[in-house]
Amino acid sequence: MQIKDLGEFGVIDLLTRLVVDQRAGPGNGPPFSFNLTVDNGDDTAAWSVGQSAGQGQELFTTDTMVEGVHFTRETTPWRDLGWKSVAANISDVASMGGLPTYALITLGLPPETQVSDLESLYKGMMEVSNEYGLAIVGGDMVRSPVVFITVSLTGAMQGQPMVRTGARPGDLVAVTGYLGSSGGGLKLMLEEPSEKGEAADYLRTSHRRPRPAVAVGQTLVEAGIATAMDVSDGLAGDLAKLCQASGVSGKIFADRLPVHPFLSSRFPDDCVELALAGGEDYVLLFTGPPAKVNDVVSGLPGGAAVVGEIMDGEPGRVAVVDADGQELPSRDRGWDHFGPAQD
């Protein structure tokens, strides 16, 4: 069997079980001597630091962008690629409620890469690193036929990291910002690469310079939210992952998706689908009891919206319904790196 037959979900499940089951050895002692609080399968791993409880958690995550798969040089210039590759990792730390601390950069590069392009890449990396207060402390560079960038990032936080496993039937689902703007930017650049104007600028910038929700993540933890992830692959696919991890089903209200006016005016027919499946918005998706979620949503200074609910049902199944409660036909949403569509 090839990994494309198993699909991304299947492969990750298999490897996660393999790692967790076999993690034992003479040097290890009891399974929890690693003080892991969040194991394989979430946005980041986490473990307790220090001797006493409450001394904080360390977070650890990695994310890769491959040319031709995650980006092209036409739609994401080098400097923006630098920003975005680090920002995607910061977003994983933000989704736990943490602050980014130290990063390592691995570059796979063809020998013909221009030095000036590499300088632009690092300029973008430094911009986002300095803005979010993290330090790039090293990395690795290798020859490769395609450009790839792997960032690994540590983070720190007080309190309990928000995880994917805590969604319960009856919970509401909320997001902390506009959906579909990044996907709209990509669509625009592919269809009308030279379009000018305020809407085009907004959409392109949304795609190229996403802003991870670090402060929002901290606010959610302080408000007692326990379940969250970032929207990197698209709301529908990401909520499906969260539901799978929690053993529940979910419902998305298509008429309540927060869509920026520039997106709805530029792509009136596609904006709902872009909001559901566009990906790379890097807002946070969180769940919790209705009273608490409504309270948090109304209090977030940057805005947030309730977009769905959690139900009993087939784990990982997510239905999208219209204003009348009618289920919309299922489409290929989300991003499976290896396999066929997920739904």
Add this chain to the structure above:
Amino acid sequence: MQIKDLGEFGVIDLLTRLVVDQRAGPGNGPPFSFNLTVDNGDDTAAWSVGQSAGQGQELFTTDTMVEGVHFTRETTPWRDLGWKSVAANISDVASMGGLPTYALITLGLPPETQVSDLESLYKGMMEVSNEYGLAIVGGDMVRSPVVFITVSLTGAMQGQPMVRTGARPGDLVAVTGYLGSSGGGLKLMLEEPSEKGEAADYLRTSHRRPRPAVAVGQTLVEAGIATAMDVSDGLAGDLAKLCQASGVSGKIFADRLPVHPFLSSRFPDDCVELALAGGEDYVLLFTGPPAKVNDVVSGLPGGAAVVGEIMDGEPGRVAVVDADGQELPSRDRGWDHFGPAQD
């Protein structure tokens, strides 16, 4: 200018300066608020943890293997590839004197990859992880036309990490194990893929299952050694990097290189060159005042050997001399990922 014109040294220098110079921003405060003790350019980064001095250091490193560049599936089966990709990172932590703690695995894979091969890969990763007491806590998986594996690894240690910058004229240079065995294994597999016998087994295993020198690294730190790195690209090239970082020259005594009897009997004409440039031996290379180095070398239970000395001179220049002190002709040694030969 393309990066192949600048060469690996040049590119790394450029990016290191760019990162260190521009690491400042509103969220960062003074440059040393990150508590960095080892910055960009060494085997790992390191920073102090805890409030008071002496509470220990955290280490952070990453290393990548790309198919066709660092390995082929013929010479490194999947299970050994798993072992080796994690072992290379453990070796970087060992070279500082630390213990490996948490790892993330990033896989770039073609969709046609067999699931059973992936299981073998992880089996090898778990073997080395369990033996060395580290936990794989997550990772990322992406579609890629070539197989690549990036491991990022944290580590922990008490005391001062050994670095590359401390070599001084008059120091001796020593290594903590046999050189050239891994390179001999690769040569054997390329020339005589089906050769049997004890020597062939030893050489192949040296290439496929390197054993990072974690305990040796700790012993060196306890003995007061301050300068070390691991031999990953070959002694000549790696000593050149250490000399460059320390601003000194070095000399290697070709007749004192520790070569395993299986290597010298199987490759009598090439064993010195393999010892100088074979790479991937993952023994430690260290320097220090003669009395101390001789003392440490004689006390290491697994054996060690003095192989050279440090001198004033052009930073990074390393001469190889024979038993009569005559300099051997310079050859293309070490591994430049992008550029022309380094010497």
